[in-house]
Amino acid sequence: GEGFDHASLNRAFRELVAGADFVALAVNRTFRDADGLLSLDAGAFVAALEFASGRSPVVLGKPSPDFFLSALADLDCPAADAVMVGDDAESDVAGALNAGLGAALLVRAGKYR
Known part of the structure; x- marks a missing residue:
């Protein structure tokens, strides 16, 4: 949601390059938001962190x-x-x-x- 800003993503990136476990609940592209329109889901943020860190996440949810x-x-x-x-x-x-x-x-x- 609104917490996915540059500062949050950069903090997560720094944790990943320092060796933190990379775990994602899901890698969905979109979800239908309360206003009825599609919004970015977690997958876009997971993909950004994967690209930047060069690491692949362990996906706990779908489509695992x-x-x-x-x-x-x-x-x-x-x-x-x-x-x-x-x-x-x-x-x-x-x-x-x-x-x-x-x-x-x-x-x-x-x-x-």
Whole structure:
């Protein structure tokens, strides 16, 4: 949100080059904001830090295969039997398919364009 300014990004960059762990919750491009329009999501800031630091983050959320497989383990559901329903072609649909889920459906809601 509003906290992503140059000073904050530069502080994070300096921590990364000093050896801090690089962990991202997600690398989504956009989200549908309260005003109904698309806004930059965390992915743009993660990409900037990745470029500047020369390091790659550990992604804990979508589209990481571990994210989807962890959810399935909690459900005791084999990946081939699972269907992902989401509004983001990259993080939801491609992420689920790359993790080996049986199917993924893109819905025309949320940030779908």
